[in-house]
Amino acid sequence: MRHPDQLSESEGRQLTEVLTHCLELAATHRLVRGFAEILSTRTGQHLKDWAVSARAEELPNLRSFATGLEKDWEAVVQGLTTHWNSGPVEGRVNHIKMVKRQMFGRAKLPLLRKRVLLTAAR
Incomplete structure (x- = not known):
């Protein structure tokens, strides 16, 4: 490898x-x-x-x-x-999906939105 x-x-x-x-x-x-x-x-x-x-x-x-x-x-x-890539965007999308999976069946959209916005500030 x-x-x-x-x-x-x-x-x-x-x-x-x-x-x-x-x-x-x-x-x-x-x-x-x-x-x-x-x-x-x-x-x-x-x-x-x-x-x-x-x-x-x-x-x-x-x-x-x-x-x-x-x-x-x-x-x-x-x-x-080209040197352009969508890596940062893809990373952000994967992070949002992970947060969504963690909360599956536990909360509605407002809490998901709040968590995503709070973790984006880090």
């Missing part, structure tokens, strides 16, 4: 050995590392090549993932190339 540069020498050797014994795992490793590189460097323009490579492999889950990305291709590429 760590970046390959952060593996110890023995862990690197062990990873290499495992990957040489299982071709499917080696292909998965290569594709996942490639996708992680696209994410970390925000180079969405390389995503098309990655998706073509993922669909070419006999890995059903990655093939399905690549196909799913194509359903909203423009938004995915925009998300991987």
